[in-house]
Amino acid sequence: MDRLRMAVIGVGHLGQHHARILANLPDVNLVGVVDANPDQARAVATKLGTTPYECFEPLLDKVEAVSIVTPTIHHHSVASAFLRAGVPVLVEKPVCRTVAEADDLIALAKKAKVPLQVGHIERFNPAFEELVKRPIRAKFVEAERHGPFTGRSVDIGAVLDLMIHDLDMLLALVGGKVARVSAVGAVVFGGHEDMVNARLEFENGCIAHVTASRITRHPKRRLRIWAPEGYAGIDFVTRKLTLVQQSEEVRKYGLRVSEMDQATRARLKDEVFGRYLQVLNLDADRKHDQLTAELRHFIDCVRTGKTPRVTGTDGRDALELAERVLDALRVHPWEGTPAGPHGPGGLPTPAGFLFPPIQLARIEAA
Secondary structure (H helix, E strand, C coil), X not given: CCCEEEEEECCCXXXXXXXXXXXXXXXXXXXXXXXXXXXXXXXXXXXXXXXXXXXXXXXXCCCCEEEXXXXXXXXHXXXXXXXXXXXXXXXXXXXXXXXXXXXXXXXHHHHHXXXXXXXXXHHHCHHHHHHCCCCCCCCEEEEXXXXXXXXXXXXXXXXXXXXXXXXXXXXXXXXXXXXXXXXXXXXXXXXXXXXEEEEEEECXXXXXXXXXXXXXXXXXXXXXXXXXXXXXXXXXXXXXXEEEEXXXXXXXXXCCHHHCCHHHHHHHHHHCECCCEEEEEEECCCCCCXXXXXXXHHHHHHHHCCCCCCEHHHHHHHHHHHHHHHHHHHHCECCCCCCCXXXXXXXXXXXXXXXXXXXXXXXXXX
């Protein structure tokens, strides 16, 4: 099999990992890496034994597929150029800045008859892959995605940087349309929103509470689902999946505590998980990481013509839902009235300190 000629556009914090993985795949020939910072492009290219470029245009007729890991503001211009050239594209999330830009990429990919895949990497988390094999119909969901401030992705806020992962997974899991969206959030560092909570009401009756924060000291990425079939909980950091379901006895006869005698009721605490509720803990880890799995999947789609797991339309739908969250966020009234402060930047003036301010020691200049 001929090695697939590929390039990575944008080799910053995440893009350099795309390049590293592709350079080490035996069926890929990484013909170049592109970065607006020429020093960064040279450093990554030298390390991986490929060619550095400051712009992507020279690669349009040199590659058979491309991975685009630029800032979001450049996704449409770069991806559209490659799609017009008939080159399959993997573009990082969010797919574009606007739904209109995403629709344009979808149309270009359809016209060129090439794959357009969006980098919603949590779809390749082995715990999530294990969950979607199960017959679960989510009716209440809690999603949490918290992490420390990194100084990256400052061109977008917590919704497009973090929450969009969970919005994409919710759309894939729940299905159907979202009827209503409400949201509250706050700006902490003076730019975009840094913490957000959203409530989503699906037309099929499912309710989802989704939170995202990029000012949390310790990372936390969890998804919890309650359904008629039982409960499912994912820890995306440790890649663990916990499943809880009613036993056959409970499903058939129910569990009527009020009708139990005193001795049976006394044993209930020790027997509830086991006899009445069955628990399965799965360590869904695997040899290759999620990014490797995502890139291998994209390459397979390029070679075989299969539809990507996360299509351009999937990326577009997640972006549209994210925009609805942002719209709801901007109109939230902090005092409950339209006349009061509203939106993530309109947090009311603090009433005081929660505890006496810590005085930092003064360091005298030498």
